[in-house]
Amino acid sequence: FFEQQLLQRQIEAVILFGDCRPIHATARRIALKHNIAVFVFEEGYVRPNFVTLERFGVNNHSLLPRDPDFYLQNVPVPQQHEQELGYSFHMILLWGFLYYTTAIALQPFFRQYRHHRPLQLSEGKVWLRSFGRKLYYRHKEKGVLAHLTGPLSKSFYLVPLQVYNDSQILTHSNFKTVKAFIKYVAQSFAAHAPSHTHLVFKHHPMDRGYHDYHQLISKLGKQFGIAGRLHYIHDQHLPSLLTHAIGTIVVNSTVGFSSLYHNTPVKACGMAVYDIKGLTYQGSLHTFWHAAPDFQINRRLFTRFRNYMILTTQLNGSFYKRFKTPHGRYHISYNKNLPEGLKVHPSAIIEKPCTPPPATIDP
Template sequence: MLSHQPAKSILFLQGPLSDYFSQIASFLKTEGHQVHRINFCGNDRIDWHHDGAEDFTDPPSSWEDFLSSFLDRTEVNAIVLHGDRRFYHQIASKVARERGIEVYATELGYLRPDYMTIEKSACSACSHFPTDPAAIFEIAAKVPEVRDGTIYFGSMLSQVMQELRFTFFNTLFHRNFPHYLNHRLESRATVYAGWLQGQLSKKRRAKKALKRQNTLIGANEKYYLVALQLEGDFQIREHSPFNGMGDAIKYIAQSFARCAPKDAKLILKTHPLEFRRAKLRDAVEAISQELEIPARLELIDGGDLTSLCKHSQGFVTVNSSAGLDALKAGTPTMAVMPTIYDVPGLTFQGSLDNFWAMGTRPDATLFAAFVRALAGTIQVRGTLYNKAGRRQAAKETAAKISMGTVNAPGAFIPIPPRLHKAEKNGVTYPLASQRVSV
């Protein structure tokens, strides 16, 4: 047995595109815990390999009543969900808080590529992980050193196959789940067509991007780097005031045009999974013309993030995990919206207008402590896109839940420390009881 903690009755809601949650449940069952499941779509059914699952097939408006009824007739004292800002999961978190039920939120790892996240209550700007450097150093002193290098290598093929599987089984069982509210913005046909087009042009784009990168670095051009995110990313949809990346690019470019050195360029680097390239290029072109900086605003579709960071004057992002690469490279970093690494001493704490001239390099000692504290409390090793890695992540996640060590030691601040800054910057959380944690 892993621990002598009292047995839990755990409800699993929607997980990532794999049997990850089912594997976590398997490990928990061996430790004497009881597991439950609610399915929202056909793929949820297929990914769950245990008895006792129930289907939610009603309209989304009925979800809160359905869940409340389910909880009334069970003894659930913990809920596990992936992506705490999905519609169903926001409602579930609200109901859980009202009933004093623990919520465990999973996500892809803050540390990439072979980590997964497991936190109490919520992630990102609603995370309870501390922002106080002193607290971070204290945690780091209590947890093991981080093993360098990638252990579990994922594959694009595995990711694509999980996506196709999701679409196939949801289509197959559509009549059983006629009201399912998918958290994706685009149709799968649009995404897959974009991915296919991207794969066909991948080598050509990579060659062009590398050539431009080498020119930038070789000629010692002065530039600031911006890591773009995907339009449908919950970091943009839920944790920023922007309607999309076009709005975010314009906001950053306006500040750059006003306040950055006139001999500097603003280089926008696309997300590796971007599939709206034509739309993005048109948006950047329109913004550059409107702000009268066509020679200073440039889109690069590829390139090496680490090299581009190292040679840049500074790195700007809305709230992308790519900021960790910039911090590791020792690059002055500005997170427009609060993210997990938005910590005094790591990221610039002033305004974006002031960053261009006043950005300072991150404290390397603090960054090492931050990574160690993060890995030791709310990260587990593994990946969804590797069979062994998925099993390892599930095993470690189950152990944290079973032993009651999620966010331990000391990485839980009762009021999410990033929430005030997010709200001050224009983010609204409709189910505002995020401030209250169980």
């Protein structure tokens, strides 16, 4: 049906939000088969002030060059305009509530529609459970951040967990579940990490209502003999954790890129757009435990890669919150500074510099 519509209506471009959900993956494959342009929006590679827009695909489907020499030998890209969005999580919750409430209410009128997540009233219980757990762990974990950034500073490895159904894990890694990743990291830590170090798993805030890994992590601590060195935390200040960690272990979360920003070594266990020689540790996880303290991130490469990535794949803004500009209130603003002589990859989202006010997009 979709292929027939593309051809009959002479569609010139297909626009998606994410490219790994089954319906999106099929649409992307069919469109590319007929040489129809595909544009994919996604949450920002650089958080929290950007969203992603790429041609062909995002994350591991991205055509961003992975060769460090492409950036080191290219014309340097200046730092791009970046307007601060401020706190936006409350807007994510608001729009999520409105979206699911409307979808559930109208479900009887669209019986053939299939959502990628359950559209049931039980989802409301998940949100209530998430709020309850937030309050519970806020009380339980008082003093945890001070302990990690004080006595345990540079004595722990941080493992930011991803949402249980994140397509980044399901599609762009060899792990079938977050639980499998937790076990893999804990087992490697027990066997190979220095005996004085600690391992800290941080729960993803958007997964709080769906899963709680306390029992699993406690079980693994006892099983591998590291109960006193294994920690499970929730809503602690992420930049502080990254700054005080020895290293960061991710599947392919964008937190890994934030860790590089804070000059903390990263081991990506899945396929990540920033997993480039000179940026991330390229050896095995088993050797990362001892190698992390001496691993040097190539800061010149990081700056060039970050600025180029923002120029060619990122848009300053948010899907959920508007920000003020001299020209009005917008969700997304396009204001790029393209240097002369810059070599760009074929799928780059760029326009020639212009003197009028920047173009804006208000979805």
